[in-house]
Amino acid sequence: MVQSAELQPGLFGLRLEMEPRLVQACEPGRYLMLTVGESSDPYLPRPYWVRRVSKLWVNLFVGVNGIGSRWLATRRPGDRLDFFGPLGLRLELPPRTRRLLLSGDHSGLNCLLALADNALASGVEVSLVLQEVDDTSARLAPPDVEILSALDADALAWADALYAVGDHSLVQSARTALRSAGSRIPAFGVPHAPLACGVGACYGCVVETRNGARLSCVDGPAFPLVDLT
Ligand code: FES
Incomplete structure (x- = not known):
């Protein structure tokens, strides 16, 4: 992770650095399943929408509403995060949309x-x-x-x-x-x-x-x- 900032009370923006091929795959509508703790509590990963902001970086928004999101929101630059994805089908614009x-x-x-x-x-x-x-x-x-x-x-x-x-x-x-x-x-x-x-x-x-x-x-x-x- 390269950046974390509290955008407003309870809402954090995280910037993740990833392999370019993974960033490229972060199309609109796709999400990452992120591990949100160092032990097995919480056990399940959490889904987060991704927004591609450069060839190396994606942004996430993390709303803090439990121990998992609090853990994620308090990661610091240099921390490594475990995830799989991106998952989900890309959202397409209908033809001729203006x-x-x-x-x-x-x-x-x-x-x-x-x-x-x-x-x-x-x-x-x-x-x-x-x-x-x-x-x-x-x-x-x-x-x-x-x-x-x-x-x-x-x-x-x-x-x-x-x-x-x-x-x-x-x-x-x-x-x-x-x-x-x-x-x-x-x-x-x-x-x-x-x-x-x-x-x-x-x-x-x-x-x-x-x-x-x-x-x-x-x-x-x-x-x-x-x-x-
Ligand atoms: S999240 Fe398990 S079947 Fe869709």
Whole structure:
């Protein structure tokens, strides 16, 4: 690890140095499973969205909410971290996207910012609705991203694609907003699911869809919003 900083109370930004081939694989929507302790407590690794910031570095956000995240947040430059990944399927922009709308909360922020980076690099305009997030977090977004206050009909009329990243209720509210606005843009939800193994072995990350149960870790993390139940 090369850097750790407390961005706001309880939220840390970590910068990790990794092999270039691994950094290259840290596409939007992918995550690392990190060991969060020196003994077997906590036993399970924890998933963290990654955002590529150079050919050698990726950023993570760590919200401190337990002993594992506290341990991780207090690592220092020079410390080595154990992880596997990146895992998950890369989030793709639908063809011909020119105006991308992103919506999410604190927990999905790094995934949203990674998506925004890629979209901006392709000349796509990006607007971001941050729910239950304060101004400090909003300032972490690239300057070219417009921050909106609500996922409403105006925002949906502007966009030609949508990603919503967050807990089940946030993703469902995006689906409701889409339906209320009568919008037919390509729209995807990235619902949080408890990722214990990350490789399809534990069945802890089931996401219910109209096409049956799917595993977030191997089939996701994104699913068409209209398919989510
Ligand atoms: S995290 Fe274990 S099956 Fe998905």
